[in-house]
Amino acid sequence: MINFKKGLIPVIVQDSKTDKVLMLGYMNQEAYKKSIDEKKVTFYSRSKKRLWTKGEISKNYLFIKDILVDCDKDTLLIKAKPSGPICHKGSDTCWKEINNKNFLFCLENIISDRIKKKQENSYIYQLLKKGINRISQKLGEEAVELIIESKDNNKNLFLNESADLLFHYLILLKKKGLKIQDVINILENRHLKS
Structure with a gap:
């Protein structure tokens, strides 16, 4: 008791x-x-x-x-x-610890915050206002740029295009009312079944 x-x-x-x-x-x-x-x-x-x-x-x-x-x-x-970061500031714990692999959760919170605050000077907010078609188009553009960079040997350009693609994917997830954890859950379930 x-x-x-x-x-x-x-x-x-x-x-x-x-x-x-x-x-x-x-x-x-x-x-x-x-x-x-x-x-x-x-x-x-x-x-x-x-x-x-x-x-x-x-x-x-x-x-x-x-x-x-x-x-x-x-x-x-x-x-x-x-099911995501614990601290309201986006970190894994309330002691500001961030596991590097979980920075995506922190970035997801930043994206949500910029949208919630309707920051007119924010690229994120401006892109979200343009709607799903523009967000999807931008994600497609970033995917093509990543494919192009993957054919060369410039590691820096390849990684930057990878970051752009992932960033825009997080914005698309937000627009769809989803989170990166939803994707992680599917990947974990697939792994457990294999």
Whole structure:
């Protein structure tokens, strides 16, 4: 039985795959019950004074894989599968750690932020305003440029065109209401089936 006598208990969230510590939050009994029922980490926000499910805005949820209670029964360790970056600033953890292979998640958040803020001087916002046809056309142009550079031996130009293609692909995913994690999930499932 977890000891909620003091109201809030600290909760450490750890990546179930890598064991990396992702964040620290607090739960009351109601947040704990909601977490169990929905299998997503829900905290009690001390600043908002309400329950707060991690990912309720960003959709970067923490899916619960296991819950461990410490020996005094007043602290939880939750092992979870993150569906994207944990920190609202785009990093993998709330301690500004970014795994280089996850920079795409950070870039995805930057793209979302520029669109949300409707920054008129932003290339991303301007391209998104032009619609799906223009975004798709731009992605096609970048794909052709990458193919052309792949036939030469200039590594720098090839990598720059690769980055352009990936960047525009992220914009297309955003326009379609999807995320890079959706693509990763398909690739992981294919790998597991092979």
